[in-house]
Amino acid sequence: MKGLFKRLLNVKGMVVEDVSVDDSPLRPAPVLVVRVRRRKGALRCSRCGRKCPKYDDGGGERRWRHQDFGRYGVELMGLAPRVACAEHGVAVAQVPWAEPGSRFTRDFEMERAWLTAVASRKTxxxxxxxxxxxxxxxxxxxxxxxxxxxxCMFDGLTA
Structure with a gap:
């Protein structure tokens, strides 16, 4: 089952550890929470991509919103350790599914950028x-x- 979710999530360099449904009454819709981790190997600085030694665990788990599966929202949840980069100092380690500082996966961001360019605000x-x-x-x-x-296509989006 974990292999199926890994393929559906379309993320290389990731291991799916667990999948659960968060159907809390505080959420407007159920959310699939997919606990993930990067594959074993050297950690890299999220700014320059160089291999770096681990600094610490980075303060716990983080969540990244992924593309929805039907009526279910999807969130990836995992650790984002910090590294000691010679050039950038202490920085968050690179994760294969998201850009540095983003709360969204790359697939989510690509889909959203495309839809923003071709659809109305309401849509x-x-x-x-x-x-x-x-x-x-x-x-x-x-x-x-x-x-x-x-x-230049998106200059008026935040107005």
């Missing part, structure tokens, strides 16, 4: 269950990561 807000401003910030981050001229 984006309803379908993605995120605020328009958040969608615009994601689109800008993806455009910057891709090194394209896309940011």
């Amino acid at each position: 984006v807000g309803g379908f993605l269950r995120i605020a328009w401003r958040t969608a615009g910030d994601i689109a800008r981050r993806v455009a910057t990561r891709l090194g394209s001229s896309m940011p």
Whole structure:
């Protein structure tokens, strides 16, 4: 079953440890919580990608929102240890599913950036269950990561 979730999540360099459903009354819809960890191997600085020694466990578990599966939201949950980088000092270790500082997976961000470019605000807000401003910030981050001229397309998103 864990292998199936790994394939569905489309993330290389990750091990699925556990999957559960959070059906708390505090949430508007059930959420699949997928506990993950990076594969064994050297930790890398999230800023420069260089191999670095582990500094500490980084203060516990973090969550990253992933693409929804039908009516279920999906969150990846795992540790994000910190490393001691010679160039950047203490920094969060790179994870294979998300960009540094992001609360979203790369797949979530790519899907959101595309939808923001082709759909109305109402569609984006309803379908993605995120605020328009958040969608615009994601689109800008993806455009910057891709090194394209896309940011000009999203100039009016946060207005």
